Amino acid sequence: MENVIQPPGPILHEETIPPGRPYASVIKRQQVLRIVDLEGQQGVDFLCYNAKRPEERYHAPNTLKAAKTLRMGKGHTLYSDEARALFTIVEDTHGGHDTIGGCCSAPSNAMLYGVKDCPGCRENFLEAMAPFGLDRRDIVPNVNFFCNVPVFENGALAETVFLPSRSRAGSFVDLRADMDALAVISNCPQLNNPCNSGKPTVIKVFIWQRE
Numbered sequence: 001m002e003n004v005i006q007p008p009g010p011i012l013h014e015e016t017i018p019p020g021r022p023y024a025s026v027i028k029r030q031q032v033l034r035i036v037d038l039e040g041q042q043g044v045d046f047l048c049y050n051a052k053r054p055e056e057r058y059h060a061p062n063t064l065k066a067a068k069t070l071r072m073g074k075g076h077t078l079y080s081d082e083a084r085a086l087f088t089i090v091e092d093t094h095g096g097h098d099t100i101g102g103c104c105s106a107p108s109n110a111m112l113y114g115v116k117d118c119p120g121c122r123e124n125f126l127e128a129m130a131p132f133g134l135d136r137r138d139i140v141p142n143v144n145f146f147c148n149v150p151v152f153e154n155g156a157l158a159e160t161v162f163l164p165s166r167s168r169a170g171s172f173v174d175l176r177a178d179m180d181a182l183a184v185i186s187n188c189p190q191l192n193n194p195c196n197s198g199k200p201t202v203i204k205v206f207i208w209q210r211e
């Protein structure tokens with residue numbers, strides 16, 4: 001595909017994730033997960049866990065306190081509740097990834113938009129993590145790659161919370177695993193707010209080896 005910049009090391013796995021679908025895989029320490037927004041303006045919800053002991057998992061406050069920003073970019077580390085590094089963003093052509101908007105879900109779609117039976121990323125997370133023995137109790141506030149959730153000076157959020165993503169076709173983020181880590185992805189299906197600019201699209205993931 002023309003928009004894809006190939007990883008700079010051996011590719012161990014590559015997979016295309018259709019719009020609105022989930023994905024999960026264990027990334028070994030020092031391997032890198034590349035997530036590519038093939039067509040642009042696509043939100044990608046992300047959770048991660050210690051693969052060997054998944055009660056240790058992504059922790060937003062530790063991550064934000066270490067980064068001293070609400071928005072993730074190159075050089076930032078995703079920390080666990082035990083304040084250990086799960087993944088570090090070693091390359092990023094987008095920048096400013098959201099950490100506060102959380103995942104969409106059937107209940108929140110009903111609450112916010114009055115739509116019934118409209119599943120979202122939470123349901124995708126549940127589907128993707130089930131084979132790894134994880135369930136509802138394991139879902140915590142997640143990172144939203146390529147999502148645009150501005151916070152205004154008075155602390156207010158936008159009327160739609162999510163604004164259209166500024167991600168361009170081919171934007172990617174490289175996440176180096178700092179321990180053997182389970183990565184869980186939802187390629188967001190949301191149509192009730194502009195986080196996918198009204199058109200969920202395909203993404204691609206690579207797992208590649210750093211040399």
Ligand SMILES: [Zn+2]
Pocket residue numbers: 043045103104105120121186188189190
């Ligand atoms: Zn979503």
